[in-house]
Amino acid sequence: MMHTFYARRGKRVFDFVVGVIALLLLSPMLLVVALLVRLSSKGPAIYRQKRVGRDGKVFRIAKFRSMFEAADKTGPAITSTGDPRITPVGRVLRLGKLDELPQLWNVVLGDMSLVGPRPEVPAYVDFYSDSQRRVLTVRPGITDPASIAYRWEEKLLGARPDPERYYRDVVLPEKLAMNLDYIDRISLSYDLSLLLRTTGILFSPKWSAGTR
Numbered sequence: 001m002m003h004t005f006y007a008r009r010g011k012r013v014f015d016f017v018v019g020v021i022a023l024l025l026l027s028p029m030l031l032v033v034a035l036l037v038r039l040s041s042k043g044p045a046i047y048r049q050k051r052v053g054r055d056g057k058v059f060r061i062a063k064f065r066s067m068f069e070a071a072d073k074t075g076p077a078i079t080s081t082g083d084p085r086i087t088p089v090g091r092v093l094r095l096g097k098l099d100e101l102p103q104l105w106n107v108v109l110g111d112m113s114l115v116g117p118r119p120e121v122p123a124y125v126d127f128y129s130d131s132q133r134r135v136l137t138v139r140p141g142i143t144d145p146a147s148i149a150y151r152w153e154e155k156l157l158g159a160r161p162d163p164e165r166y167y168r169d170v171v172l173p174e175k176l177a178m179n180l181d182y183i184d185r186i187s188l189s190y191d192l193s194l195l196l197r198t199t200g201i202l203f204s205p206k207w208s209a210g211t212r
Contacts, residue, residue, distance in 0.1 A: 007186045014188065015114050015139075019107035026101065033064055033098060040089040043069030046102055051119035054139045059111040061119060062102035066090025077121045078167050081158030094154075097202055103142050115191040116141025117179035120172075127168060132176045138183055143198040145182050146175035151201055 006014075023030075034045035047065040049072065050058050071085035079086065079094075086094065093099040106112040112119070119140035128135075150156070150171065157163035157171070182190075 004187070006188050010188065011113060011186070011191070012110070012139075014191070015107050015112075016110075018114060019104050023104050023108065026104070030101060033093065033101070036089055037064050037066075037087075037093075041065075041068055041087045047072075050122060051140065052122055052125045052136065053111055053119055054136060056125075056133075056136050058122060059106070059119075061112075062105055064090075064093055064099040064102060066093050066099045076164040077123060078157060078164055079154055080160075080163045081155045083154075083158075100142060107142065111139070113139040113141045115143055115182075115194050117144050117182065118147055118175070124168065124172060127172070128176070132173075132180070134183065135176055135179045138186070143194060144179055145194065146178040148194070148197055148201065149178060150175065 037045040043065055045065060047063050047067070048060040049063070051061045053059045066087060067079075067085045067090055068087055075083070075085055090099065103112055107114055116139050117135040125133075125136075153171065157167060160166040
């Protein structure tokens, strides 16, 4: 479906317009969250991490910092339930996915899309097969079908003796399969449905109760 007008041009226009509007509307909340993160623990409010984007280009994804400063240097690239590196404020932010909101800026810049395969760190992309690397032909997104299906990922990984290996060998291949299917189905209606499903999940009682 990459030959459609929406996939070639319309998707980028949609991302830019919605991204700018969302940043403007959410700016008061973003400032409050940034202040809470900054005051609750040592370190910057915004955390930037290298991720692999479209055509294999590495960019820095923006998130509200949910871990203690320099925690990314003392453990795996993934997190699971009970990870001691996560701050108290960070746990609340991650529960509602509020830590991901600064990625709207990545969307406006063109590094990301509102909907698209979640970008991975370079170390995991190195494990992609040739066919799996097709997910790199589109802009990565804030949400995707795999994010919805694995909305309880941290809890799932926390129940495994080796979370990182389970992620690499089981979860990641399944996510990539879902996102390859997404690429074949890209359309405005599908993107809207995924955005609505993501919003609905975030505000559902089950999600808020922390059964992730």
